[in-house]
Structures are given as structure tokens and as C-alpha cells.
Amino acid sequence: MSAPAVPNLEPQSYDVIVVGSGHAGSCAALSAHESGVPGSRILVIDKCPEEWVGGNGYFTAGAHRTVHKGLEDLLSIVQNVDKETAFTIDMDPYTSEQFTEDIMRLGNNRSDPKLVKAVVDGSRDAVGWLVARVKMPFLLSFNRQAYLVNGRQKFWGGLVLSVQDGGKGVIRAHREALKGAGIETWFDTPAVELIYGNGGIEGVVVQRGENLVRLTTPCVVLACGGYEASTELRGRYLGEHWKRAKVRGTPYNTGDGLTLATSIGAALRGDFNGCHSTCWDANAPSDHGDRVLSNQFTKSGYPLGLMVNARGERFVDEGEDFRNYTYAKFGREILLQPGGFVFQLWDSHVVGWLRDEEYGDAVVKKIWAQTPEELADKLAVEGLEDKHRLLRTLEEYNNAVQAFITENPSLRWDPAIMDGSSTQGSSKSLTIPKSNWALPVDQPPFLAVKVSCGITFTFGGLAIHPDTAAVLSESTVEPIPGLFCTGELVGGLFYSNYPGGSGLTAGAVFGIKAGQEAAKRRK
Missing domain, CATH: 3.90.700.10 (Succinate dehydrogenase/fumarate reductase flavoprotein, catalytic domain)
Structure with missing residues (x-):
């Protein structure tokens, strides 16, 4: 697919381009850097202005659902528990079996078991990676996930981790990490076309002011959310009554990732009648x-x-x-x-x-x-x-x-x-x-x-490989070389309902995988 003519601007080249400045996209960019790609060779683009940085992650409570072995397993990564407080906490372990059962039970057993396994098995490592690589300021979520009963802080519902200052803290940590890695973000820069050749992804066309700019790259990670902020698409997929739902987060998640990917033959998966x-x-x-x-x-x-x-x-x-x-x-x-x-x-x-x-x-x-x-x-x-x-x-x-x-x-x-x-x-x-x-x-x-x-995010999205986060082709069901996906754009993981705190965790798990795999395609 050829790109439109670009007046007076020379093409620019990157090893990895991430579409979306939120939690999942930031994880992908930082993972690619950790996997050997220089920060100057990674670009994050987002169609939002800078004051809307962070996608839907900014509007969350920062909750991350993860497998853990109990309180002792988490004390080293949280910042709000001293020894005296620790003695007042009742927290049961949260096992892989429980996490899996929660996703499958709430999704009426329709969730893709391989995607679920990838999220569950990768959850604890992803949390550890966020602490080590992003300096994510995790807390035990006393205010949201525990009640003080008879002098004891009793955690409930399997979810125990949040982030200081919620989603604002999540995105702040990512922005500081991206800056430290030398990774640039272009705001007010919508992606309008994927460039695709015989060998896979070759680049992306973006809008920069009045100009269309062709950026060459062997890898694009789509992390630009679902279609929940589009009244028209909510009505089409979810039903007319969803037009009156209030948008919880960014107004810029209008289905662009679906349009970009399906234009080169990507497969759609998941619950297009469901949403968070x-x-x-x-x-x-x-x-x-x-x-x-x-x-x-x-x-x-x-x-x-x-x-x-x-x-x-x-x-x-x-x-x-x-x-x-x-x-x-x-x-x-x-x-x-x-x-x-x-x-x-x-x-x-x-x-x-x-x-x-x-x-x-x-x-x-x-x-x-x-x-x-x-x-x-x-x-x-x-x-x-x-x-x-x-x-x-x-x-x-x-x-x-x-x-x-x-x-x-x-x-x-x-x-x-x-x-x-x-x-x-x-x-x-x-x-x-x-x-x-x-x-x-x-x-x-x-x-x-x-x-x-x-409405927070939509459940229908792109089909991906659970081990690599590579986007799958509709015609071959094989990965489209150089195209990856993470975050709310992933389809097939959640159906009808979902256990709280799973979204940010899934975005991190598949973001890390996407970054690692993108680094392997670096020429």
C-alpha cells in the first residue's frame, strides 16, 4: 500500500513506532528499549494534545490484579506499609487458578483460554517489571480494597495493588521513564495509514499539522484503545442506547486502531457487543x-x-x-x-x-x-x-x-x-x-x-498471538510481520464482564511482550 505524497518533508526512520501514549503503549516502548533498541530509535505517537497524555490509564485508580503468595510476597514492592501496619493486615494469597477462574467465570467461559493464561502467568512478573523498570509507586489499596474490621485491615475480592495518585501516578511514572530512556512522543499526531509490503510492516503515515508524513519502521505497536469514545461506533456495535453512556476517560479512543489494522487484513476477535x-x-x-x-x-x-x-x-x-x-x-x-x-x-x-x-x-x-x-x-x-x-x-x-x-x-x-x-x-x-x-x-x-x-473501554478488538502480542491475519490466522497490539485494543480476553484491575495488568503483560518482539525485528 503506497503512502500519499508528502510535501517538503523527508521521510524519517525508526526501529519501533508505538501508537498510543497510555499505560500499555508506554510499556511497549520501554520494553523495546530494555530489549536493546536505543531510545532515539523508538517513537510514541498520539493524536491527542499533550494535555490529554495517557489514554484511559490516566483515569483509572491504578489497580493491578496479580497472582501473589500473600502479604510477604508484596511488601517489598509497596510503599505504604511499615512493620507495625503489616501486623494488622489480613490478606489471602491469590493463585493462578483463582485469577483464571475469575476471568472465565465473569466472561461466561467465552474468553480465549490462551490469552487468559498469558495474562495470569505474566501478571506477577509484569508488576515486578513495572517496579524495576518504570519505578511504579505501588501501594496496598487500603482505601478501595480493604475494610477495617475489629482492628484488622481485611482485603477482599482478590485485588490488592493500586498506584500512588491512581492513574495520574501511573502515567507520571511512565512519562518520567520514557524521558529517561530518551524516547520521544509526538502529540497531535494521528496515524492515518499503515504501510504494508511483502515483508510485513514498512511504516506508518501520520498527520503532522497540515502535512502527511511517512515514517519508515519495521515495527508498529497499536496501543490506541477501543471505540468507546465514538458515539457512532457505540451505536453500531453495542446498541443505540449506548449512545447516551458517559465516556469515563479520553475522548480520543474512537476506533482508529481497528481501522488501521483491518485495512491491511487484520483479524477481529472478541465481544463486540460488550464493554467495561x-x-x-x-x-x-x-x-x-x-x-x-x-x-x-x-x-x-x-x-x-x-x-x-x-x-x-x-x-x-x-x-x-x-x-x-x-x-x-x-x-x-x-x-x-x-x-x-x-x-x-x-x-x-x-x-x-x-x-x-x-x-x-x-x-x-x-x-x-x-x-x-x-x-x-x-x-x-x-x-x-x-x-x-x-x-x-x-x-x-x-x-x-x-x-x-x-x-x-x-x-x-x-x-x-x-x-x-x-x-x-x-x-x-x-x-x-x-x-x-x-x-x-x-x-x-x-x-x-x-x-x-x-463506559470505560470496549471488549471487541484485534486478534493477537498470546505469546508475542503479534496481530493475526484474518485470511491466514498467522501473525502480520511487524504489527503488534496491546491494551484495550486486544480482542478475545474479556466477554460481558471482567474482574477489576485486570485491564492495566493485561496492558502491561502484552505491552512487554510486544516490545520484546519488536526489538527482535530491528534491522
């Missing part, structure tokens, strides 16, 4: 994330309370599983509700357990009331259509919880375990249960917040 979504502040921006509040628009306190739609009805089992395993699919359920929004509700039993970074006074609009009737009146102003149905929902729920407590007087509420505190007793039960963490919502003051669906 979550409970998101209804007052957040619609078309892009907020660079200051970033992940603080997440509203993940629903397991401790209730969620009701505009009709005043519950629609999911808020206590079905730990939040890590339900938030991605509950975001989708919120979008399907009337108006595409719902209300999260709590009373004074649990308000103190809500995380400040998501529910602080400066972060979210809080709706307080002293009685259920007052709460219903205030929610009517925010879009509640049936005040009486909301009051019946609360009454039915409270009656079921009280009946269960009466039948199970020895059971104790514990947010750090799946405690079995339920609405499903022998004398009363609900059509939609709350399977864990069920307490009466009857103690004033009452609190509500309005939430919508925030």
Missing part, C-alpha cells in the same frame, strides 16, 4: 473524563446499600458478589433503566463506610433526608417518577431483612467477606434478592446520589 462500564456520577461530563477528578466519579458503594431506578424499583442484586466482580456489568444494567440513571441509597448504618474519594462533599451531589418520605420528595426533583413505589420498595426490603435477621440471630454483618446477610429468609424473601451485606435502610439520616452509566 460502571456506576458513574450522573453529573459528570458526558463525552470525556475530568482530568482532575478522573476516577472519583466512580460510585461503587452500592453493595452497602440499595439501587433503585426512576420507577422506585430495585433492578439488581447489589450484594451478588464483591464490587470488583459486578461493577462492570451493573453499569450496563443502569443504562437499560428508564432514563439511563438510578439512585444509590443508604442510611446511617453504613454511610461512614463509603469512600471519601467517591462520596466526599466536594465530589458528588448528596441528597440527604430525615425520613423516607422526605427522601422520596427530594428524589422526585431529580427524576424519580413514582414516590409511592420507592416507599413500598424500602418497606418490602426492610421487612425481608428484618425477617432474615430474626431467623439468623448469630449472623454478623461484615463488608470484608461475603457474609450471607440476606433478604431471603424462610418467611419472607424478595424477587430480586440482596444476597450479602443486607441491613435495614431505616435509620436516619438517609443519603442518596444519582448515578448513570460510564
Whole structure:
């Protein structure tokens, strides 16, 4: 495929070009450098302006899910645990079998087992590499993944690692590492065409201002995300109702990687009807994330309370599983509700357990009331259509919880375990249960917040080889020489739902592989 004419500009040559400045792309660039490619021979390009550097990784909490052997295995890589604190921590090991089972279970066993194995088997080494190579400031995620119960920090849900300052810290560490390696980034530089010959990738055409520039290279790593920021593509693949979802992260992930790769015969794989979504502040921006509040628009306190739609009805089992395993699919359920929004509700039993970074006074609009009737009146102003149905929902729920407590007087509420505190007793039960963490919502003051669906990334993407991250050809199912892929653009790994913290880990695992393989093609 020939490149368009380039006026007044000489072609430039690189050994590796990475498309995308986020976590996965940065891992690929740094891995290529570590594998012997000089920093001056590696180029990162991104169509975003510099102030939007980092892709979706910038908007995360920095969580990395990894196999580990327990607390002792992680103490050497985290920066927020002293000896005294370590004695107060309860943390079970997280095995390869558990990680694999979590991905497969949440994906209804549709995930590509070879891709899953690559991520799981590479997870701990990738975390270690991020510490050693990128100086990633890992922390134990007390604020998001542990509850203080009886003086003990009890971790839950298999996920224990985050990064200081969340996604901002992730991208800051990468930018410093790239600078130290002498790797340049061109912003405002969209890739518009891959140059492909008999021997594989030969270069990429980019837009630089008003000019098209041909960059020659034997290796291109695509790490430019999915299509979640494209209203048109969301409607085409996910359904018309997804056009009203709020974009959690960068507005620049509009499917460019799919277009570039398929134009030279790359294969598509995965769940093009599925995506990662979550409970998101209804007052957040619609078309892009907020660079200051970033992940603080997440509203993940629903397991401790209730969620009701505009009709005043519950629609999911808020206590079905730990939040890590339900938030991605509950975001989708919120979008399907009337108006595409719902209300999260709590009373004074649990308000103190809500995380400040998501529910602080400066972060979210809080709706307080002293009685259920007052709460219903205030929610009517925010879009509640049936005040009486909301009051019946609360009454039915409270009656079921009280009946269960009466039948199970020895059971104790514990947010750090799946405690079995339920609405499903022998004398009363609900059509939609709350399977864990069920307490009466009857103690004033009452609190509500309005939430919508925030879309993070799409699950459908490019087919890759699990060992090399090479993009596969649709016609031959063999690797396209010189073309690699990592990050959210990888297809076939997640279906329908996903375990929290797996995305950044997968981006690192396949980014490292892509960089290593790209270095081997250096001429």
C-alpha cells in the first residue's frame, strides 16, 4: 500500500513506532528499549494534545490484579506499609487458578483460554517489571480494597495493588521513564495509514499539522484503545442506547486502531457487543473524563446499600458478589433503566463506610433526608417518577431483612467477606434478592446520589498471538510481520464482564511482550 505524497518533508526512520501514549503503549516502548533498541530509535505517537497524555490509564485508580503468595510476597514492592501496619493486615494469597477462574467465570467461559493464561502467568512478573523498570509507586489499596474490621485491615475480592495518585501516578511514572530512556512522543499526531509490503510492516503515515508524513519502521505497536469514545461506533456495535453512556476517560479512543489494522487484513476477535462500564456520577461530563477528578466519579458503594431506578424499583442484586466482580456489568444494567440513571441509597448504618474519594462533599451531589418520605420528595426533583413505589420498595426490603435477621440471630454483618446477610429468609424473601451485606435502610439520616452509566473501554478488538502480542491475519490466522497490539485494543480476553484491575495488568503483560518482539525485528 503506497503512502500519499508528502510535501517538503523527508521521510524519517525508526526501529519501533508505538501508537498510543497510555499505560500499555508506554510499556511497549520501554520494553523495546530494555530489549536493546536505543531510545532515539523508538517513537510514541498520539493524536491527542499533550494535555490529554495517557489514554484511559490516566483515569483509572491504578489497580493491578496479580497472582501473589500473600502479604510477604508484596511488601517489598509497596510503599505504604511499615512493620507495625503489616501486623494488622489480613490478606489471602491469590493463585493462578483463582485469577483464571475469575476471568472465565465473569466472561461466561467465552474468553480465549490462551490469552487468559498469558495474562495470569505474566501478571506477577509484569508488576515486578513495572517496579524495576518504570519505578511504579505501588501501594496496598487500603482505601478501595480493604475494610477495617475489629482492628484488622481485611482485603477482599482478590485485588490488592493500586498506584500512588491512581492513574495520574501511573502515567507520571511512565512519562518520567520514557524521558529517561530518551524516547520521544509526538502529540497531535494521528496515524492515518499503515504501510504494508511483502515483508510485513514498512511504516506508518501520520498527520503532522497540515502535512502527511511517512515514517519508515519495521515495527508498529497499536496501543490506541477501543471505540468507546465514538458515539457512532457505540451505536453500531453495542446498541443505540449506548449512545447516551458517559465516556469515563479520553475522548480520543474512537476506533482508529481497528481501522488501521483491518485495512491491511487484520483479524477481529472478541465481544463486540460488550464493554467495561460502571456506576458513574450522573453529573459528570458526558463525552470525556475530568482530568482532575478522573476516577472519583466512580460510585461503587452500592453493595452497602440499595439501587433503585426512576420507577422506585430495585433492578439488581447489589450484594451478588464483591464490587470488583459486578461493577462492570451493573453499569450496563443502569443504562437499560428508564432514563439511563438510578439512585444509590443508604442510611446511617453504613454511610461512614463509603469512600471519601467517591462520596466526599466536594465530589458528588448528596441528597440527604430525615425520613423516607422526605427522601422520596427530594428524589422526585431529580427524576424519580413514582414516590409511592420507592416507599413500598424500602418497606418490602426492610421487612425481608428484618425477617432474615430474626431467623439468623448469630449472623454478623461484615463488608470484608461475603457474609450471607440476606433478604431471603424462610418467611419472607424478595424477587430480586440482596444476597450479602443486607441491613435495614431505616435509620436516619438517609443519603442518596444519582448515578448513570460510564463506559470505560470496549471488549471487541484485534486478534493477537498470546505469546508475542503479534496481530493475526484474518485470511491466514498467522501473525502480520511487524504489527503488534496491546491494551484495550486486544480482542478475545474479556466477554460481558471482567474482574477489576485486570485491564492495566493485561496492558502491561502484552505491552512487554510486544516490545520484546519488536526489538527482535530491528534491522
